[in-house]
Amino acid sequence: KAVVSTQSTGKYEMCCDMLDLYTDIANIYSHQPYDDDSYSCVILHQVTAPEVMLTKYLRNNLILVCLLQESCLKERGIINQNIRKFSKGIGKVLQVQSEKPCS
Numbered sequence: 001k002a003v004v005s006t007q008s009t010g011k012y013e014m015c016c017d018m019l020d021l022y023t024d025i026a027n028i029y030s031h032q033p034y035d036d037d038s039y040s041c042v043i044l045h046q047v048t049a050p051e052v053m054l055t056k057y058l059r060n061n062l063i064l065v066c067l068l069q070e071s072c073l074k075e076r077g078i079i080n081q082n083i084r085k086f087s088k089g090i091g092k093v094l095q096v097q098s099e100k101p102c103s
Contacts, residue, residue: 015065041055052072052073
């Protein structure tokens with residue numbers, strides 16, 4: 001598990017639990033349980049503004065968990081575009097890393 005965060009929100013454990021859930025589901029079903037269009041949204045009711053935990057399968061062993069304000073869901077097209085760009089970028093990083101010779 002790798003976490004990239006812009007702030008310390010105290011929701012690390014919840015995000016890790018969601019990653020574990022996705023991994024468990026993938027292990028239960030021997031085939032690919034997720035496709036390019038699958039994602040999950042969990043609404044977290046907060047005292048201030050509701051947040052959403054968006055979980056998206058990107059590629060082999062790579063799952064993205066985002067915490068967003070619920071109002072951001074109105075801009076689903078922009079969210080999807082950012083997820084595609086993130087997935088493409090992280091794919092390039094992982095590809096370069098796997099091409100490095102072992103020393």
